[in-house]
Amino acid sequence: MAYLGNRLLSLVLTLFLISMVTFAVTHILPGDVAMIIMGTQSNPEALAGLRQSLGLNEPLLVQYGRWIGGMVTGDWGTSLVFREPIGPLIAQKAAASALIVAMSMSIALAAAIPLGVWAAVHRDRWQDGAASTTALLGVSLPDFFWGIMLILLFARVLGWLPSSGFVHPADDFGGAIRHAFLPSLALGLGLMAHLTRMTRATMTGILQQEFIRVARAKGLSERTVIWRYALANAIGPVVTVAGLQVGYLFGSIIVIESLFNFTGMGWLTYQALLNRDIPLIQATVFTIAAVVMIVSLLVDLLYTVIDPRVRLG
Amino acid sequence: MTTRGIVGGALVALMLALAILAPLLVPDTWATEMDMLARLSPPSLAHPLGTDQLGRDLMWRVMLGARTSILIAGAAVLMSLVIGLPLGVVSGYFGGWIDNVLMRIVDATLAFPALLLALTISAVLGPNLRNTIIAIGVAFTPYLARIIRGEALRVARMPYIEGARAAGTTDTMIILRHVLPNIMAPIIVQATISLAFAILAEAGLSFLGLGTQPPDSSWGLMIQASRDYLDRAPWTALVPGAAVALTVLGLNMFGDVLRDVLDPRHAMPAKPA
Numbered sequence: 001m002a003y004l005g006n007r008l009l010s011l012v013l014t015l016f017l018i019s020m021v022t023f024a025v026t027h028i029l030p031g032d033v034a035m036i037i038m039g040t041q042s043n044p045e046a047l048a049g050l051r052q053s054l055g056l057n058e059p060l061l062v063q064y065g066r067w068i069g070g071m072v073t074g075d076w077g078t079s080l081v082f083r084e085p086i087g088p089l090i091a092q093k094a095a096a097s098a099l100i101v102a103m104s105m106s107i108a109l110a111a112a113i114p115l116g117v118w119a120a121v122h123r124d125r126w127q128d129g130a131a132s133t134t135a136l137l138g139v140s141l142p143d144f145f146w147g148i149m150l151i152l153l154f155a156r157v158l159g160w161l162p163s164s165g166f167v168h169p170a171d172d173f174g175g176a177i178r179h180a181f182l183p184s185l186a187l188g189l190g191l192m193a194h195l196t197r198m199t200r201a202t203m204t205g206i207l208q209q210e211f212i213r214v215a216r217a218k219g220l221s222e223r224t225v226i227w228r229y230a231l232a233n234a235i236g237p238v239v240t241v242a243g244l245q246v247g248y249l250f251g252s253i254i255v256i257e258s259l260f261n262f263t264g265m266g267w268l269t270y271q272a273l274l275n276r277d278i279p280l281i282q283a284t285v286f287t288i289a290a291v292v293m294i295v296s297l298l299v300d301l302l303y304t305v306i307d308p309r310v311r312l313g
Numbered sequence: 314m315t316t317r318g319i320v321g322g323a324l325v326a327l328m329l330a331l332a333i334l335a336p337l338l339v340p341d342t343w344a345t346e347m348d349m350l351a352r353l354s355p356p357s358l359a360h361p362l363g364t365d366q367l368g369r370d371l372m373w374r375v376m377l378g379a380r381t382s383i384l385i386a387g388a389a390v391l392m393s394l395v396i397g398l399p400l401g402v403v404s405g406y407f408g409g410w411i412d413n414v415l416m417r418i419v420d421a422t423l424a425f426p427a428l429l430l431a432l433t434i435s436a437v438l439g440p441n442l443r444n445t446i447i448a449i450g451v452a453f454t455p456y457l458a459r460i461i462r463g464e465a466l467r468v469a470r471m472p473y474i475e476g477a478r479a480a481g482t483t484d485t486m487i488i489l490r491h492v493l494p495n496i497m498a499p500i501i502v503q504a505t506i507s508l509a510f511a512i513l514a515e516a517g518l519s520f521l522g523l524g525t526q527p528p529d530s531s532w533g534l535m536i537q538a539s540r541d542y543l544d545r546a547p548w549t550a551l552v553p554g555a556a557v558a559l560t561v562l563g564l565n566m567f568g569d570v571l572r573d574v575l576d577p578r579h580a581m582p583a584k585p586a
Contacts, residue, residue, distance in 0.1 A: 017421030025433055140509070140562040142516045145536060145554045152543050152550075251426030255517050259540075269429070270521060273436035285433055289424040 007297055014293055019071065022286045023064050026278055037080065037276050054278070067282065077279040081271060086283045089268065094287070096166055097257070097264030099176065100184045101249060107188035108195055109242060113231070115192075116199020116238075121226060123204055131196060138193025143252045147186035147259045154182060164261035183260040187252055191245055198241045202234040236306050243299030247292045318570030324563025328556075332383040335376040345369060345528070356548060363548040365538065371552045374530055378553065381531040382560070385446050385524075386511035390504055392450030397457035398500070404458070405465025406484070406492055416462065422455040427510070428517055435523045445524045449514050453507055460503050464496035471495075498575035505571055509564035516557050532557045 027033060034050045035042070051057055055066060070077060076086035119131035155163030162179050169176040206212065207230055215225045253266035261267070265284065272280035347367045356363045362372040404415040422430070434448035468474065469492065477487050518524030519533030527534065532553040539549035 013417070014421050014424065017417060018424050021418075021421055021425070025430070026437055136562060136565055137558070140565055141554065141558045142513050142520070142533075142536075144517065144520050145550070145557065148536065148540065148543065148550050148554075152547055156544050247424070247426045251428030254429060254432060255521060258521060270432075273432055273523065274521075276436060281433060281436070285425065285429060288426065288429055289421075292426065293424045 004301075007300070011293060011297055015290055018289045018293065019068050019286055020064070022282055022289065023067060025285070026282050027060060027063070033278055037278055071283075071286065076283050079272070079280040080277045081275045081280065082277075086280055089280075090265070090283060090287055093263065093265045093268040094291075096168075096262070097253060097266060099169065100180045100187065100253070100257075100262065100264065101246070103177075103180055103184035104187035104191060104249065105242065105246075107184060108191035108245075111188070112192045112195030113199055113235075113238065116196045117203055117226060117231060117234075119196070119200040120203030120207060123207075128200075132200065135193040135196040135200075138189055139197075141190075142255075143186050143190040144255045144259050146189045147183065147256055150182045150186055151260075166261075166263045180262070183256050183262050186256050186260075187249060190252065191242075191249065194245060194248075195238060195242060199234065199238050202237045203230060206230045206233050236303055239306060240299055240303060243295055243302070246295045250288045250292060315570060317566050321563050321566025321568075321570060324559055325567050328379060328383065328560045328563060331376055331379040333380075336380050339373055339376060341377070355546070362552045363546065365535070365549050366542050366546075371535075371549065374535060375532070375552050375556050378530045378532045378535060379556065379560075381442070381525055381529055382512055382515055382533070382557075385442065385449065385515045385531070386508055388446045389449035389453060389511045389515075390507045392446065393453040393457050393507070394500070394504060396450075397454045398461055400454075401458040401461025401463075402465045402488060402492060402496075405462040405467075406469045406488055408466070408469070412462070416459075419455045419458050419462075423459065425452075427452040427456070428514055431514055431518060432521065432523050435518055440518075440523045441526055442529060445515060445518055448518065449511050452514070453511065457500075457503060457507065461496065461500060464499050465492055468492050468495045502568060502572040502575055505564055505568040509561045509568065512557060512561050512564070 033054065033056055034047045038047060038050060055063055067077075074087060076090070078084065079086050079089060082089060115131050115134070119128045122128050151163045154161045161182050163182065165179055167175040167179045207226075212225060212230060215229050216222075220229075250266070253264070254270050255266070256262070257264050257266035258270045265288070268280070269284040269288065271277070272284050347369055348364065349367075352364060352366060354360060354364045360370050360372065362370075362375065364370055365374065400415055400419070404412045404419075431448040431452035434451055435444055438444040438447065474487060474491055477491055482490075515524055515531060516533030516536065519531050520537045522537070525531040525534050535553035536550055536557075539546070539553070542549055
């Protein structure tokens with residue numbers, strides 16, 4: 001319990017630092033925020049008006065205080081591009097992204113664990129080479145490139161799946177899955193490559209340990225040894241890495257959602273960046289970093305459930 | 314040296330040679346010359362890798378694009394080393410409150426996906442070649458700082474450091490003479506792997522229009538341009554995609570082998586998210 005308390009306290013502190021970094025990146029960097037939003041060609045009166053309405057004439061500390069105060073009390077401001085309150089906008093888009101995050105994570109784990117185990121079991125043989133090369137190829141190609149290829153194959157040539165758009169699961173569940181499938185696959189392929197490498201490395205280490213030899217000596221079937229004994233010990237590190245990959249996923253999601261015109265959180269962030277909608281940039285960037293932090297905390301807690309040897313104290 | 318190391322090294326050498334030699338040997342005009350009668354033409358004798366939507370030769374463009382992509386990635390990683398090395402060494406060597414403060418800030422920055430941070434910085438500063446370097450460089454700094462700190466911390470506890478201190482050597486001298494040389498190997502490995510991620514980051518930024526801007530040509534920009542012509546001319550995406558893949562693949566393979574040789578303790582690379 002003390003551990004949880006400490007972690008929560010440290011989470012609050014880190015969230016505070018994240019808010020400072022977010023604010024710094026959008027404010028202290030050279031350049032006038034009003035000018036950044038409206039462009040250098042805009043007229044002086046309009047600029048002055050915008051400065052006034054965003055409170056840019058006040059000291060930075062006051063601006064930061066008002067922004068963080070608003071974030072805490074739930075007043076996240078209004079988007080300059082969408083002309084809508086930012087809070088509900090983010091809630092709606094984040095829900096859309098949750099679908100492809102969950103789907104891509106499932107795809108990646110479902111493929112990476114068997115592939116990584118297979119490579120580790122056949123270490124230094126052609127199976128290992130094939131799996132490792134596939135994984136290396138996966139990490140080496142940008143995920144938007146996978147996205148383009150998937151669009152070409154599944155949407156254009158075969159015509160099986162839609163190449164763009166978002167459908168709400170409540171309106172049409174099948175349609176929602178179909179629309180989310182290609183972006184999830186594009187995200188999942190890159191992720192799968194990392195997780196395969198991780199699974200292979202962890203499994204290779206475990207398969208050399210004493211208890212595996214003992215299990216084999218007892219006459220247990222190879223299948224039991226690998227899937228029940230070895231994998232049970234490897235799953236912890238693999239899940240941890242998968243959890244840490246959420247950060248990577250949230251970076252990639254910006255590119256992939258924009259490519260597939262999938263109107264989720266990544267797409268929203270991209271629109272904010274493209275239109276220099278500073279209040280929306282701050283809110284989306286802060287939200288993504290906060291989610292990454294919270295997920296890493298959850299993964300740590302989950303670790304104790306998966307691997308009872310880990311005692312937190 | 315394994316086959317993997319040789320292939321990786323050869324790929325890296327080939328791409329470096331392209332980036333350095335192509336601008337000297339291939340006139341810019343070859344890559345910008347438009348042949349309106351040969352728009353989106355498939356690979357042929359006249360254009361071995363085909364042409365793009367403006368009839369420009371893809372082989373010359375991808376060769377000259379190597380310069381931009383590798384220049385940006387190299388400069389960005391160098392920048393993150395220049396900032397991250399002193400941060401990490403000071404933090405790891407001195408420890409205490411300095412380490413606490415610096416690493417808290419680094420940890421908070423690590424919560425931002427590197428690509429998101431780079432995109433944000435580039436959007437706020439205004440996308441161009443210089444700002445793309447700054448954006449990727451800043452985004453990668455916390456990863457390098459974290460790793461360098463860990464290494465410095467390990468070395469700082471070694472008996473020979475204690476010995477040097479007991480002999481009255483100043484901290485600056487200890488850092489320069491004893492700490493730095495002993496943490497170089499893992500840093501070189503990490504820098505090589507970061508280079509691969511920087512190439513991917515540049516491609517991602519340019520693909521979203523927040524990186525390299527025309528008339529400069531980069532691989533990410535070429536892939537972006539290909540999106541509208543995918544049905545008719547898939548090679549416009551495949552050619553620059555293959556260039557990115559081969560470079561990153563080469564760097565990853567080379568980095569893996571480099572790690573086995575220089576830094577055998579670590580099995581898996583840390584990677585910017």
